[in-house]
Amino acid sequence: MLSHLHQRDPTGEVDLHNTEDxxxxxxxxxxxxxxxxxxxxxGLLNQALDDLARAYRGDFPGLLRCDTPYHDLRHAFxxxxxxxxxxxxxxxxxxxxxxxLPLCQAAIVLALFHDIGFLRRADEADLIGAALVRDHEQRxxxxxxxxxSQAGVTDSQSLASLVLATHIHYTLPDTLSxxxxxxxxxxxxxxxxxxxxxxxxxxxxxxxxxxxxxxAGLAAAPDTPYPTPEALLSQTPNFYRGLLRSRLxxxxxxAYLLLDVHFGSDSNPYQEAIQRNLDYLAAAxxxxxxxxxxxxxxxxxxxx
Numbered sequence: 001m002l003s004h005l006h007q008r009d010p011t012g013e014v015d016l017h018n019t020e021d022x023x024x025x026x027x028x029x030x031x032x033x034x035x036x037x038x039x040x041x042x043g044l045l046n047q048a049l050d051d052l053a054r055a056y057r058g059d060f061p062g063l064l065r066c067d068t069p070y071h072d073l074r075h076a077f078x079x080x081x082x083x084x085x086x087x088x089x090x091x092x093x094x095x096x097x098x099x100x101l102p103l104c105q106a107a108i109v110l111a112l113f114h115d116i117g118f119l120r121r122a123d124e125a126d127l128i129g130a131a132l133v134r135d136h137e138q139r140x141x142x143x144x145x146x147x148x149s150q151a152g153v154t155d156s157q158s159l160a161s162l163v164l165a166t167h168i169h170y171t172l173p174d175t176l177s178x179x180x181x182x183x184x185x186x187x188x189x190x191x192x193x194x195x196x197x198x199x200x201x202x203x204x205x206x207x208x209x210x211x212x213x214x215x216a217g218l219a220a221a222p223d224t225p226y227p228t229p230e231a232l233l234s235q236t237p238n239f240y241r242g243l244l245r246s247r248l249x250x251x252x253x254x255a256y257l258l259l260d261v262h263f264g265s266d267s268n269p270y271q272e273a274i275q276r277n278l279d280y281l282a283a284a285x286x287x288x289x290x291x292x293x294x295x296x297x298x299x300x301x302x303x304x
Contacts, residue, residue, distance in 0.1 A: 089258030
């Protein structure tokens with residue numbers, strides 16, 4: 001059933017509406033890479049997954065319930081899982097200079113919480129989350145700097161600042177170390193790939209992303225290129241071929257190729273899913289019939 005299939009990741013193996021499924025998938029990757037480790041070694045990751053679910057349902061101190069249907073808990077889980085797979089590919093490719101377990105956990109936490117800035121603070125009940133679109137990355141940096149510091153992570157401020165890589169127009173500074181640059185590339189890549197490969201990406205652009213743009217006042221701007229959901233979808237192929245591919249290939253140094261290393265075969269479920277979405281959208285645009293987008297995704301605020 002479509003209502004069930006859209007919950008899963010591109011491999012079809014992980015239910016992205018289920019915290020425990022996501023936890024098991026990520027910890028299995030880390031265990032496979034670093035060996036059988038005591039559960040306590042995954043303390044940061046386990047706590048982060050629990051806190052993330054609490055935050056999105058409005059049960060985390062200082063934060064209100066998520067109200068952004070596109071940037072929801074499913075996308076957060078999806079990005080965290082994608083980051084874990086990219087890190088695994090990175091460590092396979094760079095066996096002599098890999099990223100150790102503590103830093104891998106911290107990097108996955110960055111991915112899980114990269115959109116936490118969309119969540120309104122306790123004194124912002126009069127706002128809507130979508131209105132925070134222009135500064136949600138910086139808000140995320142501020143949240144994560146404190147969160148990682150309380151968890152005892154060293155260089156928490158420097159790590160938290162890597163979330164800025166998920167800003168679509170952000171240029172990574174030359175002052176980053178080689179390892180920081182690698183993590184920023186992985187983080188920005190994970191954010192984009194998790195969206196583009198979503199089985200319901202097209203319908204979510206139509207139903208959820210456009211709604212967020214409208215709530216933020218972007219769809220009503222006089223010079224907007226997407227005054228309607230159909231216009232937004234029509235612009236998506238050029239957006240992908242232009243800015244997004246430039247980000248993935250040039251700005252993020254083709255980090256997406258690490259998924260080929262991770263999966264270790266000629267089949268990359270992410271790339272296949274992205275291509276299916278683009279091909280289907282191209283057919284709908286050519287036919288000028290967006291009713292071909294028949295799936296009806298649901299936003300995830302609280303994990304099952």
